[in-house]
Amino acid sequence: MDMGTANQSHQEWLKEMEAASRAKQTSFIDGISAKLRRPMVTEPPRHPFRGAPDFWNAYEWGEQERIDRFTANFLSVGGHVERLATMEDAQRFITDKANELSAKYIVRQNQPELEALNLEGALPDAQVSVWNSDPEQFWKARAAEADIGVVIADYAAAYTGSITVLSSKDKGRSVSLLPTVLMAIIPVERLKTRLGEIMVHFDEGGRASLPAGIHFISGPSRSADIENDLTIGVHGPGVVYALIVG
């Protein structure tokens, strides 16, 4: 009852704040227009320099080169890359690694491709949780205690050696962030040359199509703050495997 009242008054407070903010928006934006010495622009301005230069937008590597470049970039920042032919190979790799490292807790995204790997069956000694499969669980804690997180990349970019993951009900942001080791499966057809080939989907899809979290991951977590010593893994996964499959 108390909580309910507190929540209600909080919602009311948020509404008050919003009303104040909307009122202020006008004066704030008008102030900017005044500084720019013209009335406020309401039509979308012509933006002749939108996005990357033309020469870049035409740039594209063949599949093998994308794989090679991604691999070289990812290795150079301390990540690991495996080139695997099939999802069965991916399953074998993940289970071997999990056994080798004696992983106790594994958390994976709730996706059919990962379901098909049947990690639960292949790793009887580990506890494999499926993200957000049970509303009673405190999922952030499940991810935080996990030794290994398993995800499927939505995209990857070879030029920068980046894996892109999008959040959803079935794809937790924590799964690629909190475990000590991250295993990211990249279906080879999702590996692009440039970041721009990925970003274009977000522009075209528009605001309403975007998930809450879009993350580009380009290697293991790193800090370089103690005498410039590269200290790996203070916050995010210190070990990252990119498994290029297909």
Add this chain to the structure above:
Amino acid sequence: MSGASGHSKGSSVKDRADLALNNEFLRKAVKYTTEKLKGGKLKAMEEHGNWEEWRERGKQIRLHTIAHLDYYLNLFVDNARANGVHVHFANTAEEAVHISLSIAERKNAKSVVKSKSMVTEELHLNHALESIGVEPVETDLGEYIIQLAGETPSHIIIPAIHKNRYQIADLLSADAGETLEPDTKVLAGYVRKKLREKFLEADIGMTGCNFAIAETGSMVLFENEGNARMVTTVPETQITLMGMERIIPSWADLEVMATLLPRSATGQKLTVYMSGITGPRRSEDADGPEEMHIIIVDNGRSLQLGDPEFQELLNCIRCGACLNACPVYRHIGGHAYGGTYSGPIGAVLTPSLQKNIAEWDDIANASSLCGACYEACPVKIPLHEMLVYLRRRKVEAGHGNKLESAGMIGFSKIMSNSARFKAILKLGKMGQKLVARNGEIRLKVGPLKGWNSHRVTPSLPKKSFRDQWGTMEAEIRNGLQEMAPDMKNRMEQIVKNREKGGGNGHGHS
């Protein structure tokens, strides 16, 4: 709000520069870091073809956005609201702090976990949070260390470069209540564990914002450690403080910024994490904040809008490349600049944010005008020209004599010695260009005459800057012996206070 800011006004940049110069380790660390970063950057730029074309594109995108800032900011706000974000506007630092504290109070917050943000530094937000009994926790490894030491950051990208491993081990041991080995892995391991506890306890996560995408209402963060992701994933409430100029129109434009920013900052092709956050968690999501606030901060930025000489400052993407390129920064380190923003960008930004030319004149004069900052800037901001404008304005405003006050004499001595100046010019490799560029600039004003005449005939010495390091150090020492007795007393007093453990002179404490 910050008692110490009164103090930093009382001591000139030169006082602080000398404290830095006295610290052997600081100089080495700053030099090593900046050279490493600079080296990395050159490599990333070489590998990445058409760097000039990218720079030009970056500049055009920033120019276009700022020229239509009313449109794009308004669009961003509408889209962010549609995403479910609570957007607030703050004209001043006080308003931004007030809004942040109101949210914290509403949430009965006990602690706030933060990822690195120059804006929150600019607002002295940690201090304000403490004042209402909320514990602010800096979560970048370097920031955390700095926070334990009660100082302000000395470098935009690598804030703890002036502390060595032993000093850090001491700080962390005091925090842990047990002795930790001065081993990087041990120390990092302690911080990992400690901060995870903090993340899980915290009521609020607080971030800055590298870019805000107008067309989708998304905010974008670049980082290497993963703590900004933690801050935006774990706590139930997220507050993002955003300078009103952080806008870019689209994700396509983000590709350009993502190409320029990490390469210029640290020489990386991309930071380890680049996150685009579009609103709070969706109702079925199992992580991400339930409530998300974005506070859009002016705090002096609009003073630059519509000012032909300084508007381009708003194009700054806070990469720190100008710091790494600047011979003065390389010598004295960040604390000597006294403000939140150091190096060439700080020298121009700090006074223009504060509309307070007189107080900060010594900072502008500590920059060498060699133009290396412009050459390094990924969005081509003519900082060296702005420094000249700043000096001219100061003189026009009738503060000309301040230059000759005790605070400045030391530094003008260093810099007016032609041999040293030329050595610095060589470092910037800008000697000849500088002459041409300055043909149009009004420089022959008051006490600056001396500088100017040295600069128009730079015959560059064969010895490199590094070769002359020892000599310069000696000359600087000799120069300082001639300083006015009252200034010397003041500096000695500061050193004494420091030994007593007072962190003053470095902003809030």
